[in-house]
Amino acid sequence: MNVQLPVHMDQQHFLAWVQGREERYELDRGRVIMMTGGSRAHWQITANLLKALAARLDSDRFAVLPEFGVDLGPDSIRFPDVVVDAAGEASGDLKATAPVLIAEVLSPSSERIDLGDKAAEYLRLPSLLAYLVFAQDEMKAWVWTRGATNFPASADVLEGEGAIVRIERLALDLPFAAVYDRVRFK
Numbered sequence: 057m058n059v060q061l062p063v064h065m066d067q068q069h070f071l072a073w074v075q076g077r078e079e080r081y082e083l084d085r086g087r088v089i090m091m092t093g094g095s096r097a098h099w100q101i102t103a104n105l106l107k108a109l110a111a112r113l114d115s116d117r118f119a120v121l122p123e124f125g126v127d128l129g130p131d132s133i134r135f136p137d138v139v140v141d142a143a144g145e146a147s148g149d150l151k152a153t154a155p156v157l158i159a160e161v162l163s164p165s166s167e168r169i170d171l172g173d174k175a176a177e178y179l180r181l182p183s184l185l186a187y188l189v190f191a192q193d194e195m196k197a198w199v200w201t202r203g204a205t206n207f208p209a210s211a212d213v214l215e216g217e218g219a220i221v222r223i224e225r226l227a228l229d230l231p232f233a234a235v236y237d238r239v240r241f242k
Contacts, residue, residue, distance in 0.1 A: 067133050071125070071150050080123070084173075086131040094163055097192040100239050101161045102137045105190070108234040109140060109157070113226065118156065119143045125151030126158065128177045136174075137161050140226075154183040156226065161190050171198060171211075179207045186223045188230075194241060195232050197221060 065073065070083040080091040094102075102122065109120045124139045133151060140157035158178050160170045170189050178187045179200060189198040189211070198211035201223055214221060214232070221230040 066131050067127065067129075070133060075150075080135065082135055083131065083133045091135070092163075092165065094161070095192065097239050098137075098161045098163055100237075101190055101192055101235060104235050104237050104239075105138045105159050105161075108230055109138065109159075109228075112228055112230065113140065115143060117143055118226075119145070121152070126155055126178070126181070127151045128181075132177065134174060134177070136178075155181060156183055157186045157188070157223070157228075158184065159188040159190065161192055163192070175200065175211075185225050188221060190235060192239070195219065195236050197232070197235075201225075 064086045065083060065088060066086065067083060070081075070088065074081050082089045082091060106120055106122055113120065119141050121139045121141060123135045123137065124141065126134045126136060126139060128134060136158045138157075138159040139152050139155050141152040142154045142156075145153050160166070160174065162170055175187060175189070178184060185202050187200040187207075191197070194215070195217055196213065196215045197219070198213055199221055200207050200211050202225070217232060217236075219232040221232075221235075222228070223230075
């Protein structure tokens with residue numbers, strides 16, 4: 057199948073255009089990018105993250121959402137694997153209003169952008185407290201947590217079965233055992 061994508065769009069036109077499409081897209085500096093599907097491990101980790109975050113965060117304060125829009129400026133909108141946003145927002149919203157946590161699961165084709173461009177974009181969000189990137193081929197995560205004022209220059213890298221992602225400002229402990237439950241490594 058040959059998909060003809062629009063050449064350039066702003067965020068408002070993109071959100072109108074993308075509604076009802078079966079394929080997944082992001083808007084990157086005005087360019088429409090088609091997103092590919094993920095492996096079983098990718099989707100299992102994403103499902104585990106959704107479940108673990110929903111069980112550990114206050115549902116009166118936070119909504120845990122899969123592939124929900126994050127506004128990164130007038131001509132960029134991303135759809136991370138998991139977004140934790142303010143709870144109680146309008147049900148018709150198409151993008152997060154105040155994302156506090158964003159998580160991505162690495163795919164072979166997304167590693168450079170998830171740890172590079174997307175990290176730089178997400179870490180500029182004033183409401184964001186943590187950006188997490190999880191490997192799917194080993195128990196490993198890159199974790200950025202906002203300090204008193206800013207994010208550190210580089211991520212903390214956690215590895216191994218006993219690792220726990222701790223985000224004090226969210227009163228969150230996220231054990232790798234929950235994130236990688238039912239994931240089989242080669």
